[in-house]
Amino acid sequence: MRNVLCQSLLSHAENPNLVFLTGDLGFQALEPLRDAMGRRFINAGVAEQNMVSVAAGLARTNMRPWVYSIAPFLYARPYEQIRNDVCMHGLPVTMVGNGGGYAYGVMGGTHHALEDYGALLCLSGLRAYIPAFAADVPPTIDQLMTSDRPAYLRLGRCELPKPALAPAYAPWRRLMAGGGPTILVVGPLVGGLWTALESMPDDCRPSLWILTELPIDESIIPTAFLDDLRASTHLFVIEEHVVQGGAGQMLALALASIGKMPSRFTHRCARGYPSGRYGSQSFHRKECGLDAESILSELGGLG
Amino acid sequence: MISDVSNSTSGQSELELPCRIRNARIRLLRMHYESGIGHIGGNLSCLDLLMTLHHEVLQHEDTFVLSKGHAAGALYVTLWSRGKIGEDQLGSFHKDDTTLSGHPAPNRLPEIPFATGSLGHGLSLSVGIALGKAIQGLPGRVFCLMSDGEWQEGSNWEALIFAAHQQIAPLTILVDANGLQGFGSTGQVAGMEPLADRLCGFGVPVEEIDGHDPIAIRTACGHSASGTRIIIARTRKGCGVSFMENRMEWHYLPMTEEQYRQAVREVSDE
Numbered sequence: 366m367r368n369v370l371c372q373s374l375l376s377h378a379e380n381p382n383l384v385f386l387t388g389d390l391g392f393q394a395l396e397p398l399r400d401a402m403g404r405r406f407i408n409a410g411v412a413e414q415n416m417v418s419v420a421a422g423l424a425r426t427n428m429r430p431w432v433y434s435i436a437p438f439l440y441a442r443p444y445e446q447i448r449n450d451v452c453m454h455g456l457p458v459t460m461v462g463n464g465g466g467y468a469y470g471v472m473g474g475t476h477h478a479l480e481d482y483g484a485l486l487c488l489s490g491l492r493a494y495i496p497a498f499a500a501d502v503p504p505t506i507d508q509l510m511t512s513d514r515p516a517y518l519r520l521g522r523c524e525l526p527k528p529a530l531a532p533a534y535a536p537w538r539r540l541m542a543g544g545g546p547t548i549l550v551v552g553p554l555v556g557g558l559w560t561a562l563e564s565m566p567d568d569c570r571p572s573l574w575i576l577t578e579l580p581i582d583e584s585i586i587p588t589a590f591l592d593d594l595r596a597s598t599h600l601f602v603i604e605e606h607v608v609q610g611g612a613g614q615m616l617a618l619a620l621a622s623i624g625k626m627p628s629r630f631t632h633r634c635a636r637g638y639p640s641g642r643y644g645s646q647s648f649h650r651k652e653c654g655l656d657a658e659s660i661l662s663e664l665g666g667l668g
Numbered sequence: 669m670i671s672d673v674s675n676s677t678s679g680q681s682e683l684e685l686p687c688r689i690r691n692a693r694i695r696l697l698r699m700h701y702e703s704g705i706g707h708i709g710g711n712l713s714c715l716d717l718l719m720t721l722h723h724e725v726l727q728h729e730d731t732f733v734l735s736k737g738h739a740a741g742a743l744y745v746t747l748w749s750r751g752k753i754g755e756d757q758l759g760s761f762h763k764d765d766t767t768l769s770g771h772p773a774p775n776r777l778p779e780i781p782f783a784t785g786s787l788g789h790g791l792s793l794s795v796g797i798a799l800g801k802a803i804q805g806l807p808g809r810v811f812c813l814m815s816d817g818e819w820q821e822g823s824n825w826e827a828l829i830f831a832a833h834q835q836i837a838p839l840t841i842l843v844d845a846n847g848l849q850g851f852g853s854t855g856q857v858a859g860m861e862p863l864a865d866r867l868c869g870f871g872v873p874v875e876e877i878d879g880h881d882p883i884a885i886r887t888a889c890g891h892s893a894s895g896t897r898i899i900i901a902r903t904r905k906g907c908g909v910s911f912m913e914n915r916m917e918w919h920y921l922p923m924t925e926e927q928y929r930q931a932v933r934e935v936s937d938e
Contacts, residue, residue, distance in 0.1 A: 384803065404803055407834070415792045415826035422796015425781050426804060445786060446823075450793060453774045453783055 366520040366553075367394040367463055369502040374431070376503075377510055378402050384423055388413050388434035390463070395433070417443040420458045421450035429457055429510070435469065436462030436478030436519060440485055451515045452488040458516075459509050460485075465495065465519035465552060466605030466635060467649035474643070479635040481519060483610020486580050491515040493579040495552050498531035499523035501577060505534070521605075522646075524556030536578040537587045543570030545664065546599035546631075547590070551576050551612045554605055554655060561657035571664065572597065579612060583619035591625055599629040601664075605655060608634045633660065685882050688749055689719045693908055693935045695758075696745045701928040703762035705770060709905040709918030711742040713846040713879070714813060717901055718746040720885040721811060721842075729808030731797050733782060735790020736815040736844060737771040743780070744768050752779055788821025790814060794839060795827050798896075801837035809838040811889065816900075817849030820858050825870075831896040832871045840889060841898045844879060846905040848916045864900055872896045879903035908935045 371394055377383055378401040385402060386409045387395060399406045409416035413434060420430035432439065439462045440447065451458045462481055469476035482493040492514060494505050502520075509516050525531055532538050540559055548571045550558060555575050562573055572593040594600055600620070602613040613632040620626040636653045643649075650656045654663070683691070693715055700708045714736070726732060734743050744761060747753045753768075760766035767776045771785030782793050794812035801808055818824065831839060845863065847854055860866060864874045873893070877884040879901025888899050905919070906912025909931040923931065 381804070384800075407799075409830060410826075412826035412830065414788075414823040415795070415830050418789055418792030418823070418827070419796035419799060419830065421782070422793045422798075423800040423803075425793075425797055426800025426806065428800050428803070446789065446792070449783065449786055450789055455775070 366496060366499050366502050366523055367391075369499045370461065370506070370520060371395050371398050373503040373506040374398050375401055377506070380429070380510070382427065382429045383431070384428045385431045385433065386416050386420055388416055388438060390434055413438050414443045414446050417446035417458070417460070418450045421446070421454065421456050424451075424456035424458050431459045431461060433461045433463070435476060436464050436481050437476060440478070440481045440517065444484065447485065447515070448488050452491050455490050455514060457513050459512075459518060460516065461518045461520065463520045465521045466554075467646040468521050470645040470649070471643050474638060478519070479605075479637065480607045480610065482517060482579055483606060485517045486610065488515070491517060493517045493519065495519045495577050495579070496521075497550070497553055497555050497575045497577055498525045500531040501534050505577075519552070521553040524553045526556060526560045534577075536576065537590060538575050539572060539589060539593070540575055541570070541573040543567065543572045545569045545571040545597065546601045546629075547572050547574065547593045547597045547627075548601045548603065549574045549576055549590075549612070549616065551579075551604040551606065554603070554650065558603070558657050558660060561661055565661075565664070569664070571601065576612060579615065581612065581615045581619045583623050586619065594620075594625065594627050598627045599631070600627045601631040601633075603633045603655065603660065605635050605650070607637070608632065631663070633663070685720065685723055688723065689716060689882070690935060690938055692719055692745045692749045694932055695748065696741055697909075697923070697928060697931050697935065699741050699745065699758065699761045701923045701925075704922045705762050706918070706920040706922050707738045707741070707770070708923065709848070709912055709915070710736065710815065710844070710846065711739045712907045712909065712912065713903040713905045714739050714844040715742045715746070715907070716880045716882060717813060717842055717844060717885055717903070718742050719749065720882045721889055722746045722750050724882070724886050725889045726811070727808070729806070731781060731794075731808060731810045732779070733790045733794045733797070733810070733812045734772060734780070734784055735794075735812055736787065736818060737784030737790075739813070739844075740768070740770060740772050743772065747777070747779055752777070787815065787818040788823040791824050791827040791831075791841065794841075795831045795834075795836060798831070798836035798839040799834060802835055806837070809840065811840045811842065813842045813844060815849070816843055816845040816847065816860075816863065817854050817857070819843075819860055819863070828867070828870045828872065836896065838894050839896045841896065842889070843898065843900045844903050845900050846903045848905045848914065848919065850919055852916065867898050867900075872898055874898045874900060876900045876902060880907055908938060910934055
């Protein structure tokens with residue numbers, strides 16, 4: 366999704382208020398943006414705390430800063446700067462974290478972002494965007510360009526199967542209807558799962574939903590989603606994020622608040638490193654039961 | 669109430685700076701006494717800097733950032749002295765339902781662009797403002813007041829490297845070097861002297877002045893240099909009150925009534 370990010374931002378490069386800061390990352394991806402933005406593209410070096418506070422200062426002069434790094438370097442190291450300098454003041458700083466979840470694979474745990482949006486959504490006024498498909502990135506960026514609040518954009522790798530087309534962007538989308546459980550997925554891992562679920566028989570195939578914006582506001586949960594939930598009586602939430610602060614907790618609270626919590630609730634999420642070994646993103650997903658095979662097995666077992 | 673220094677703006681405007689500073693010092697003591705809070709030592713050490721800067725240096729297009737947020741009282745009383753904060757508002761300092769909390773709150777006063785209190789933020793924020801001015805061709809300078817102990821925060825060194833490397837609007841970093849911090853002297857905790865030599869190593873000009881001499885402050889800050897520069901202002905914690913001066917405990921202690929009366933007497937007799 367990095368290249369789509371770059372191309373999308375290029376269409377806004379002439380905006381004199383746009384300023385882009387990177388923590389010395391973006392090789393073979395952000396060069397066109399660097400060349401187009403000139404002075405307003407700043408390599409802030411390996412200094413994320415300073416970079417975030419500088420962005421807050423830039424926003425105070427009515428600029429629109431975007432800050433970019435590998436996801437964990439962006440939300441964990443400068444967390445206090447995000448909290449105090451950006452969010453407490455409600456400044457329109459967009460923080461782009463590349464490599465959500467286990468995306469950096471065998472690079473190791475320091476490069477994984479397993480608790481990013483949960484940690485950030487504790488902060489005042491921040492909204493998190495987790496595009497599921499590459500096609501979600503341009504409309505998300507257009508939306509962020511006019512936002513007046515802090516934002517976190519979690520990028521991953523588009524896993525949409527080639528033949529399929531991503532449906533037009535919306536925070537809540539139903540990708541597939543079915544008579545089985547209601548599945549809600551956060552993030553790109555929905556791509557592989559979508560293909561696998563399509564092969565299931567109609568009567569037990571789940572309805573599949575994707576959610577791309579957090580936190581969850583119970584007042585805007587789509588009626589169609591609530592209808593699916595009522596019909597299935599079983600909610601299954603899947604996300605590449607730890608349980609604490611994740612979409613599963615948020616959705617359960619939201620549904621309980623409006624008296625719509627179904628009788629069955631299943632949650633699959635990131636569980637760290639159960640074996641103590643490292644591998645690709647697929648390896649870690651499998652260890653956590655986030656891969657399509659494990660999900661299908663779970664669904665089969667549920668009958 | 670043994671001292672009541674009012675801020676009749678019209679009256680204050682006719683006063684000389686030393687007289688204004690004395691009045692502000694007395695009012696600052698009253699604020700801290702009535703609130704029963706500490707931090708008076710580090711507020712008194714930087715009051716001359718804040719008063720001189722706000723009365724005689726800052727122009728409309730300039731920006732000031734208080735990085736040592738625990739000196740909020742000194743900044744509030746300075747803004748009161750400038751007629752930017754009213755008597756009633758100042759009287760609410762550190763009390764329930766106030767906008768003047770013990771460390772500056774966000775988005776409450778146009779003269780305070782950022783909430784501070786956790787050390788090591790103000791310099792990067794100032795650099796961001798100076799960068800924004802430079803990119804957009806906006807007028808004005810940026811001034812940032814820091815403490816000396818604050819340089820133990822690593823983020824400041826990130827900011828200094830960045831500021832020295834980038835082309836930014838004029839940025840003056842003032843260091844309130846009172847030599848004392850929360851639980852010891854800066855020399856005992858993490859000695860950084862000679863501070864000027866260390867800061868010079870980052871490629872920015874550094875000047876040392878007497879932080880209680882308004883003429884020296886005005887001269888150093890009024891300089892219209894471009895880029896980033898640092899002024900190390902040598903100060904005394906608890907300045908103006910004999911039993912507080914250069915004593916670490918006045919980073920925290922509230923005043924008793926007797927101490928408050930003595931402090932006001934001493935400052936009034938200056």
